[in-house]
Amino acid sequence: MAKGDDAMRKKRNKASRKRVQKKTDSTTVSARVAAIIASKKRRKSGKRRMCEGMCFSLPTLDDPFNDRHGKKDFERKEPKKGMPPREDGKGAAPRKGNYAVNVTKLNQTEQEKEKVVDLKDAKKSSNISITDLGQQYLADPTEKVQMIRMVGVHGQHGLACENSNCPSKFLIMCLNSVETALRHDGIYISEEDKPLFVNSWGVEFWKYYSAGKDILETSGASSTIEQIAWIVSIAADTIARKEKEGLSFASPFLLFLVPSQEKAAKVRAVCKPLKALGIHTVSIHPGASLDHQVQGLKSCEPEFLVTTPERLLELVSIKAIDISGVSMLVVDGLEPLSDGGYPDMIKSVRQSVLVTPLTVVFDDCFRHASVPLVQNLLMGSICRLSLNDSIASLSSCIIQSVNVCTSEEEKLSKGVQILDQAYGKQLLSQHLKVLYILGKDSKFGSKLVTALKSKGFWISTDLSHATSNFENSKMKPAVSIIDTEQISSADLEQYEFVVIPSFVLPIESYVQVLTRMARHTVNGVLHNFLTKENAVLARPLAGILEQCGQAVPEALRNLCLTSSTRKQ
Structure with a gap:
């Protein structure tokens, strides 16, 4: 039903009255009229100000003479008592909110x-x-x-x-910049499609780098795109922190040695996105003229230098670049660098660096010929990092020495002689840990202990106290002795010199010793002594030597033939 004229007129009159009422409200009137209206409202509600003339107060029991005129004492709130600690020693959980500065x-x-x-x-x-x-x-x-x-x-x-628990924000930003640029160019494609900053190898590398130790990468291949990205990003983060402290670098911070021009271009492509963050990279290789590279080095001061050994030595010889203050050295691709004259070149490069840089070596060659090169680069305590769990990877740079003897007496004498010779040639120091692994033959063990003591060596059968008991001794290095049953439970990572004077242990136990010993050094040596009675183990032992890229001795090959003849 439609509304009539009377209804519409009433609605308009009601709206106009509301407008008039709003104009006469206390909020739109003058300050004097508003004060009068407010005072009237307070008087009607029974709440009066102390300064108003009409206010009065009556005597009370607390103030019988009305001295305070009805004023109440200011009551101070007592501070809340702290919650007592729980029985389990934990206090009450703090409430959420703003914390005071005090x-x-x-x-x-x-x-x-x-x-x-x-x-x-x-x-x-x-x-x-x-x-x-x-x-x-x-x-x-x-x-x-x-x-x-x-x-x-x-x-x-x-x-x-x-915060020592996670990488810095700048490091994550460098990784994201590299990843974004590489994905845009179609170079970096992750198999699992995960961000670069959650790469497991990179996180482990960052932990070892933070510890300040040299790193030996034994995956058996040269560096990948992900690994290069983590290395250069961590180096960029270190530069940023050092510059924030007020330090400056006269020489390149990172020296990346590569075997070829192709590898140099690969590393340069990964470093290129960091230029926007203030990190300049220069690639030097024989593919360009020497004069052109000299002029390029004069026009800039690179933080990262990617180069081949031979071209770098040419530039250092003519004083076109100074590498004496390099803080981080990465050697990639040992297999091509261990042939020809490259080992001598790398040795010369290392001698040109006057400080002690943090060194990273990618060991993609398990041949015995590359071990001296690695030992020349990594002379202190190291951390091993690998994506491969093979025997060759875990036992990288550990030399296996196999001796075939004719009798038990020869094994005993050679087992003592090899240790005495190593000490005489100053290959052993008092801080070096030596371990002998014996079988269940108690007579052989007692003879070995007597022979070692006669040579002046201190004997310990307790691995946990071997070093502490020997600290104040002036004798030769301490020798720890265990039996084959203790191999699985013993801590072998600190032992660089291990001797098995009687090879009677199972081949699985031998693999445990080989892959668990000398974890913090590249100077590990494992000596084995066999006789014709151990011919059954000769073939698997020769197979392990071949896997690790070491030559099989002729005496061991003959022992393998003897075992085959016995089976027939």
Whole structure:
């Protein structure tokens, strides 16, 4: 039913009355009229201001003479008592919300209190406000933050907060930049289609790099695109942190040695996206003229230098580039570099670097000929990194020596003689751990112990206390002795010199010793002594030597033929 004229007129009159009422409201009137209206409302509700003339108060039991005129005492709120600790030693969980800057009022554990003291000490030795540091810490009190004190080039002390549990944001940004550029060019295609920063090899490499040790990569191949990306991104992140500390580099930070021009172009393609982040890379190889490369080096100061050994030595000889202060050295492709005159070239390059750089070696050659080159590059403690679980990969750079004897007495004498000769040639030091693995023959073991003691060696049958008991001894290196049953439970990674004077253990146990010993060095040696009674194990032992790229001795081959004749 349609509305009539009367209804429409009433609706318009109602709207006009509302407009008039809004104009006469207290919010639109003058300040004086609004104060009168507000006072009237307060008076009607019984709430009056103390300054109003009509206010009065009556005496009370607390104030019988009305001295306070009805004013109440200011009541202070008592501070809340802290929650007592639980029986399990854990305090109450903190409530969510904003934390106060005053750190001393927090209910903290002992570790948190120590961190507060560190922050206060930091304020005394730097210009950073304690409030700013406190806010940084209180932003996430559950996060483990390590306070590192650093000295700048001008001797001023500063503070840097570094989370040691994960890579930095700049490192992730470098990886993402490289990945984006390579995917755009169609070069980088991950099999599992995962981001580059979650690559398992890269994460392990970052952990070892953070430990400051040299790295030996034993996957059995040269570097891949992913591995190069992680290496150059970590180097770029290190440069950024060092420059933030006020340090500068006169020489290239990263020296990447490659065997060919093709490999240099591959590494250069991975480094190219980092130019937008301030990292300049120069590739030097015999494919370009020497004069052109000299002019190019004069026009820029590269952070990364990708080069072949022979061209690099030419430039160093004419003083076109200075590599004395290189901080990181990567040697890729040992198989082609271990032939011809390349080992001598690499040795010359290493001698041109006057500092001790962090060295990374990609061992793609398990031949015995490449071991001296690796030992010349990696002379300290190392970390092994591999994507391959093969025997050859895990036993890389461990020399296996096989001796075939005619009798038990010869095995005993040679087992002692080989250790005495190594000590006489200063191949062993007092800090080197030596291990002898014996069978169940107690007579042979007692004879060996007597012979070693007569030579001045200290004997230990407890692997956990072998080093600690020998620290104050002036004798020859300590010799630990275990039996074959202890191989699976013994910690073999610290032993560089292992001797099996009587090869009676199963071939599986021999593989365990070979793949678990000398994990932190490239100077591991494993000596084995066999007789005709051990001819059954000769063939599998020869197979392991061939897998590891080592020559099989003629005496061992003859022993293999003897075992075949016996089977027939």
